[in-house]
Every structure is written in structure tokens, then in C-alpha cells.
Amino acid sequence: MATILHQIGTPLQLVALFLLLVAGIARLLLRSGKLSSSQALTRLAINRIFAAGLTALILGLLIPVVAPVLDKWLNGDETFHGVVLSATGAPISGATINLLSIAIVTTNPSGQFDITVPRSRVLNEYRIQVQAQGYKTPDILTISASKMRSFEIKLTPALPELVKxxxxxxxxxxxxxxxLVLATFRVENTATSTLNINEIRGNLTGANGSFMLIPVAWTIVNSFGPFAPVTGPFPIPAGARLDLRVVMMTGANVASLMAKLNALPEYRSQMPCSQSYGKAVEPLSDDAYTIVDRFAFEHFLWREGNWNLQLSASTDNETKSFTRDFSLSVNEITRLRDSIALIRQCLSINMTVPLAQDGSLANFLSK
Incomplete structure (x- = not known):
């Protein structure tokens, strides 16, 4: 209906101009005396033509204005307009606007969008979700129909993906x-400030059960650098692109082992594996090694067969999970058992692990 009115608006204006022109010419002829018919009848005809032209002119001018209102009244469609901006007020192009269960549109280069809701789906309020690449996705919003007619939302930039x-x-x-598992994470901080890996957790599952792993030491993968103890979050400076290697172990309590070692006569005045000034670290005594070897044998959890490792890294804005499957052969289990002998030489975790940066040390296995 509104389309038809739009189409006849301009022709009506032309008809009006024609009728007004005819009426004007007729009046001039009547005044000049060139029309010989009854002046009363002629004046009536001229007035009728003039009135018709004036009416056509008014309708022709009003129809373009009235048509949209009439269209909405007849059809009942709702048209919503909005804009998506950044936190600084810059327009966000290509943002997705999802008027849930009704329509999905994207913003233009000016960040603007239009949504037409059919009459059959017009509601008093609507649920809307806004998404844009590089920005945090806000919760689904519930907006009234009146506010949707001029809708504005500002999005906050999303923090970059830290653990790749x-x-x-x-x-x-x-x-x-x-x-003991050495896991290496590729880490990239493309933000302008330091971001944190707040927590790393692991779970190791084999034929003999499932074991929780916790981080105990970490380093940046390199040829020489030692491992540092884990004392809190892992700070990743802005612009950093690095490989973060983390030592993951079960949380078994070794307090009982240390108590037995400290009770030996040779370690009442000094700790096992202590180093005197200018001297090398003294190996464990025979009695001490017997205690340690027994403890290690009792707590040796590696078994032949298939294993599953699950790791999760939680950052300031996300948690990423990783899974790795591997298997151990009889020979590999033997190698791991034989490596217990290194304890006699007092090779601490911070001494043996850096040597395994490339996985070539005999007491470590690459998987």
C-alpha cells in the first residue's frame, strides 16, 4: 500500500500543477471577456478546477510523508537502528549483531546496522548478542523495543591469546x-603490558591409576639457563615470544624421607648433598643411598603401556587445555628405573633437568 502511495505521489503533484494552470488561464480569459458563456457557470467550473488542483497538490506533497507511517500502521514491521563502538568511541566494522531467533546482521564501516523485524515477530523486548573479532563478547542483553530503535553498545578489547x-x-x-614431566608451552604476549599465566595443572593417567601433577620449576628454553622454583604466576612481558618449559610432578610428600636422612649420624651437622666452600658436592653415604633407593623404588609409578597427559594453563582471560598420549616400553621403564642411581651423586632436579633441554640425557625420555 505504501509503495503504491509513493508511486502516485509525484503524478498527483503534476496533475495538480496542470489543473491549477488550467484554472489560472481560464480566469484570465474570463476577465478579458473572451469567454462568452455565462460568467456564473464559468466561474463555478474554474473554481472546481482550482479546488481539484489544490487538493491534488496537497495530497501529492503529503503522501511521501504519510506513506511510511501508513506502511507501519498497515504492516506493523519494526525497524531498529544501532551502532557498535570501541571503548574509545571508534566504530567497529564487521561486528555481528544477533537479534536472537529473529535476524543476524553485520555492521558497516561506520559501525552502524539496521534490523527489520516482521510484524509477526514484533515483541516488547528483544535479546541481542554482539560479537566482534578482537573484542570481548558481552553477555546476551535484553533490550526494550523503544531502546532498540536507537541502540548503542561499546565493546572492550579482548586480551590476546597468551598460551598458543x-x-x-x-x-x-x-x-x-x-x-616427572617437562612440558613446553609456546607463549606469545602481543599486548602492551605484562600478562600472567596464573595456574598450570596436569593429570597423568596410566594402567596403574591417575595422578595429579603440579608445577615445581620452570625455565625459558635455552642451552644453559637453570630452572627456577614456581612461587606464583608466570609473568610474561609485553612483546615476549618464547618457549616456557615447566617441570610437572606429583605432589607426593618427601618429608618422611628427609627425616630419615637427617637422622643419620653423618647428616646431623650438615644437610645431605650440601657443598662445602671450594669443594664439590659430596655423594650420599651408603646408608643414605639405601634409604633413598628404597623410597624411590616404592614410589616409582611409571609402568609399561599407554599413558595420557592432560594439561591446562589458565591466563588472565582464558583457560587452554592440551592432551598428549604416549606409551612406554619395557626398555624405557628400565632406563627410568636405572636413573634413580643418579641420586647417589646428589644430582638435584636443577642440575639434571637443564642437561635435558634437548632430551638427550640418558635418564630422560622424549615423547
Missing amino acids: TLESNLIIGQYYGLP
Whole structure:
């Protein structure tokens, strides 16, 4: 209906101009005396023509204005307009506007969008979701129809993905017989400030059960650098692109082992594996090694067969999970058991692990 009115608006204006022109010419002829018919009848005809022309002119001018209102009244469609902006007020082009269960549109280069809701789906309020690449996705909003007619939303930039991948060079070993896993994460901070890896957790599952792993030491993958103890979040400076290697171990309590070692006569005045000034670290005594070897044998958890490692890294804005499957052969189990002998030489985790940066140390396995 409104389309038809739009189409006849301009012709009506032309007809009006024609009728007004005819009426004007007729009046001039009547005044000049060139029309010989009854002046009363002539004046009536001229007035009728003039009135018709004036009416056509008014209708022709009003129809373009009235048509949209009439169209809405007849059809009942709702048209909503809005804009998506950044936190600084810059328009966001290509943002997705999802008027749930009704329509999905994207913003233009000016960040603007239009949504037409058919009459059959007009509601008093609507649920809307806004998404844009590089920005946090806000919760689904419930907006009234009146506010949707002029809708504005500002999005907050999303923090970058900090932990990219779990690298393929997984290294496994043992420490006092306890499972030890060296996991390497590819980390990239494209933000302008330091971001944190707040927590790393692991779970190791084999034929003999499932074991929780916790981070105990970390380093940046390099040829020499030692491992540092984990004391809190891992701070990743702005612009950093690096491989973060983390030592994951079961949370077994070795307090009983240390108590037995400290009770030996040779360690009442000094700790096991202590180093005197200018001297090398003294190996464990025979009695001490017997205690340690027994403890390591009792707590040796690696078994032949298939294993599953699950790791999760939680950052300031996300948690990423990784899974790795591997298997251990009889010979590999033997190598891991034999590596317990390194304890006699007092090779601490911070001494043996850096040597395994490339996975070539005999007491470690690359998976």
C-alpha cells in the first residue's frame, strides 16, 4: 500500500500543477471577456478546477510523508537502528549483531546496522548478542523495543591469546621415583603490558591409576639457563615470544624421607648433598643411598603401556587445555628405573633437568 502511495505521489503533484494552470488561464480569459458563456457557470467550473488542483497538490506533497507511517500502521514491521563502538568511541566494522531467533546482521564501516523485524515477530523486548573479532563478547542483553530503535553498545578489547600451543617435545623422567614431566608451552604476549599465566595443572593417567601433577620449576628454553622454583604466576612481558618449559610432578610428600636422612649420624651437622666452600658436592653415604633407593623404588609409578597427559594453563582471560598420549616400553621403564642411581651423586632436579633441554640425557625420555 505504501509503495503504491509513493508511486502516485509525484503524478498527483503534476496533475495538480496542470489543473491549477488550467484554472489560472481560464480566469484570465474570463476577465478579458473572451469567454462568452455565462460568467456564473464559468466561474463555478474554474473554481472546481482550482479546488481539484489544490487538493491534488496537497495530497501529492503529503503522501511521501504519510506513506511510511501508513506502511507501519498497515504492516506493523519494526525497524531498529544501532551502532557498535570501541571503548574509545571508534566504530567497529564487521561486528555481528544477533537479534536472537529473529535476524543476524553485520555492521558497516561506520559501525552502524539496521534490523527489520516482521510484524509477526514484533515483541516488547528483544535479546541481542554482539560479537566482534578482537573484542570481548558481552553477555546476551535484553533490550526494550523503544531502546532498540536507537541502540548503542561499546565493546572492550579482548586480551590476546597468551598460551598458543603445547610443543611436541615432551620429556619425561623421575625424581626420587616420582613421575616427572617437562612440558613446553609456546607463549606469545602481543599486548602492551605484562600478562600472567596464573595456574598450570596436569593429570597423568596410566594402567596403574591417575595422578595429579603440579608445577615445581620452570625455565625459558635455552642451552644453559637453570630452572627456577614456581612461587606464583608466570609473568610474561609485553612483546615476549618464547618457549616456557615447566617441570610437572606429583605432589607426593618427601618429608618422611628427609627425616630419615637427617637422622643419620653423618647428616646431623650438615644437610645431605650440601657443598662445602671450594669443594664439590659430596655423594650420599651408603646408608643414605639405601634409604633413598628404597623410597624411590616404592614410589616409582611409571609402568609399561599407554599413558595420557592432560594439561591446562589458565591466563588472565582464558583457560587452554592440551592432551598428549604416549606409551612406554619395557626398555624405557628400565632406563627410568636405572636413573634413580643418579641420586647417589646428589644430582638435584636443577642440575639434571637443564642437561635435558634437548632430551638427550640418558635418564630422560622424549615423547
